Amino acid sequence: ITQAVTELAKEYRETGEPITDDSTNLHKFSYKLEYLLQFDQKEKSTFLGTKKDYWDYFSDCLAKIKxxxxxxxxxxxxxxxKTSLGKGRAFIRYSLVHQRLADTLQQCLMNQRVTSDWYYARSPFVKSHLSADIINHLYELNEVQFDVASRGHDLDASWPTFARQEQLLKDQQLNSLQHVMLSSLNRAGTRFLLCRILMFCLVQFQQFQPKLYKQLSF
Known part of the structure; x- marks a missing residue:
């Protein structure tokens, strides 16, 4: 996780632009942080059997802290x-945008009772020297600006892999393609309908005006 933080900070310094979902460094950081949050985590579920995740850990820690x-x-x-995992990802992204990820995690780790209730002994979160090192590195991200949304992505399924602008462009291209296809189908459908009407008229004309039809045929 420390290397991922360093690479994110370096990218921001070099580009001077906010980090977006186009950043491969952000992808690496997100996956590594999520792995860390889930490592040696105790399995918990709701009354209805829905699996809990690190989102519920954050909720338990922060619910009563003004x-x-x-x-x-x-x-x-x-x-x-809809899922605890998706909500956890949204919470991380919210914390990055507001430059509060390190503060938030530190407040949770200070609550040793809740932390020990959520993690087994192998988790770095229950080892003070390791958790302190993680927090210190995360504070580097307070100097980094992020432009990542907590809405508009299917975070229940996965982390986003491209920025919203690119997604918007793809949606526009898809809508344009659909419009062209529908227009073509409509034109083809109109021609087909006209042919059917013409055939119907000819059949009716032949049936009710057979003599005139024969004359016109010649």
Missing amino acids: GANDGVRFVKSITEL
Whole structure:
């Protein structure tokens, strides 16, 4: 995770632009942080059997801390997210944008009772020297600006791999292609319908005006 943080900070310094979902360094960081949050995590589930994840850990830690639960309330308001994993990803992205990821995780780790209830002994979160090192590196991201949305992506399925602008362009291209195809189908359908009407008229004409039809045929 430390190398991923270093690469993100370096990318921001070199480009001077906010980090977006186009960044491969962000992809690496997201996967590594998620792995860390899930490593040696105790299995928990809701009353209905739905699996809990690190989102529920954050919720348990921050629910009663004033000023620290804004992100929790925000994620809970996103109705499109259905899984604990998706909500956790949205929460991480919210924390990155607001430069509060290190503070948030530190507040959680300070709550040793909740942390030990969520993680087994092999997790670095229950080892003070390792957790302190992780937090110190995450504070480097407070100097990095992120332009990543918590809405508009299927975070239940996976981390985004491209920025919203690119997604918008792809959607526009797809809509344009669909429009062309529908227009072609409509034109073809219109021609087919006209042919059917013409054939129907000819059949009716032949049936009710057979003599005139024969004369016209010649």
